[in-house]
Amino acid sequence: MSRRSPHLAVPDVASLRARLEKARGAAADANTDALLIAPGSDLRYLIGEAGGSFERLTTLVVPAGDAAPALVVPKLEAPGYAGVPLDDLGVELVTWVDGDDPYGLVAGRLGSPGRVAVSDAMAALHVLALRAAVAGAEQTLAGPVLRELRMRKDAAEIAALRKAGQAIDRVHARMGEWLVPGRTEAEVGADITAAIVEEGHLAADFVIVGSGPNGASPHHDVSDRVIERGDIVVIDIGGPIAEGYNSDSTRTYAVGEPRDADVAGTYAVLQRAQAAAVEAVRPGATAEQIDAAAREIITEAGFGAEFIHRTGHGIGLDVHEEPYIVGGNSLPLEAGMAFSVEPGIYQAGRWGARIEDIVVVTADGVEALNNRPHELVVLGS
Template identity: 85%
Template sequence: MSSRSAPAPDPASLRARLDRARRVAADAGTDALLIAPGSDLRYLLGQAGGSFERLTTLVLPADGSPPALVLPRLEAPGYAAVPTDDLGVELVTWVDGDDPYRLVADRLGSPGRVAVSDTMVALHVLALRRALPGAEQRLAGPVLRELRMRKDAAEIAALRKAGEAIDRVHARMGEWLRPGRTEAQVGADIAAAIVAEGHTEAEFVIVGSGPHGASPHHDVSDRVIERGDVVVVDIGGPIPEGYNSDSTRTYAVGEPRDADVADTYAVLQRAQRAAVEAVRPGVSAGHIDDVARGIIAEAGLGEYFIHRTGHGIGLDVHEEPYVMGGNDLPLEQGMAFSVEPGIYQPGRWGARIEDIVVVTTDGAEPLNNRPHELVVLDS
């Protein structure tokens, strides 16, 4: 993990997020949100914290009552950067031997419905259920995604910065991707470069060479890269602001050995380009998937496109909206997501092209700008 510190949170924008979260929760018939450490907490308070066996949760009543951050006293220094006074958030600390769940219950009284973070661990979910026996529990995800799906200008700027940083890593691929090296060796070099180019860490590094490229979520292995291999490289991670990059390009180490690579890859390029061009406000997320999938299917390769076309991105690498068949969610300005069709030939090779795009007033702004052609590296 890099030692770079995250930028200080902006109290005005955080307060606006807290106010919006209250309103959306109230509109959904929820009396309070209970937000555990993680990306939702970072979105609302500017600090993600950590999830441990001791309860930490933001208690956000929907009726306008003061919110509270209930946390172990020993963890309080980790939240020193949170502008609690500006936000009107009370710090409620506890020590071992206290009952933190009762502290939450005492603040809420007798709520009818409470929404807990989607990622809150069962240890705390069940203990809160016992402390609030009259409250129906539901997930906070439907409330928070209404806020987080639509990025503001600062969030888009952070995603743009992340996209530029990961593009710089892809631009250096020729330094590492050579015959005779293992996927793991290449992956280690890429991970170091991800940090060197401005990320706090390498969240994931996929180097899928030859037949491994046909597995979309392959990691790295001890397979030795050979001349003629097609190699899928999917990489990303967070920048100090917390927002993530995610970009895939496909490379060939020398001229590809398989005769069908050029024609198949050309189909993939058309599908990815058409899907990006289809993005605009008002069309559904499912329509973007239909566009990419239709082109690949028309070429007789539909069975080899085995995942959704994209996923939202922000403080999490995967978040709403999901670009997949049947998703009727209308796209709106400020939504950010990947467009990443792939074609995977089992046991032979695979290819994927992935850009992050942001919905604009009349189309899409790609945040990745490396070439989409199959990059043939000198071997």
């Protein structure tokens, strides 16, 4: 069965052709003879279509040398790529039918490579079969090669991320419609899910409604807990737009005046930390320095043990991708890198809070793609 993402806009041919050439060059620079790209975001990045399959092999073969790239795809799946300008991209379409050996087909195109790189998320059944078919070649991951391209967004990608950020901001602006006492997290989540599509996304990729003690679990989903007056509620939501790029934004709300006396002071610490981290973003700063900018403020206020995750993650065709804003990552930031800045404070059994914006590194600083208020929003007071 095909597993393709519908209704995605395809980048222009010139952009895709440039990406393929950069991927070829990056493979050569990494002493890799070819990239084998499975369906997913890497394939979407290179040819404009994410594709999808399960037990049947689909792979884009990108040689480091002069040979033409080839999309090896089951014949029954080929119509799904009709909208991809393969001829204009110089990509040969190679089909196979059940009973053929697609792994041998790929091996035949590669010749005798010394090293091939496979997609990070390629299914193990394909990875192992390709390893057997391309005997003698070292098999590595394609992620370290392609992330050098995907981390640096071009103007069109940034425009898509900006559009996604504006769309999710419109959902947060409507939170007072749904977040009221007496409703369950699941009921609120269903309304948010519908609104995410209404406001310009293809789908809701995730909806976190963490009320009261559930807000202290950063990756809480939704539950049947009934939201009570005085609750602090963490709302973390996002999804893809037609261009394939994702939104991801978190705001923390109070349903009426907070019942706990320490909310205002604790939240003020979090707000300072998030603002400091955003302000620290600039070309040349390192990923770990951005993490430290937030973490130091939270730790000095006595909440270091309650900040239990990294400060951010890259975003683009995937919700989570490089660069990761975390201690130990000395990667210097460059213009075009896009990532979240989302420190949190989580008090187990009581309540939690998180503030998250997507930001883009500019030539001389930073642009925030989310612009909803950072203050604790009190609803229904």
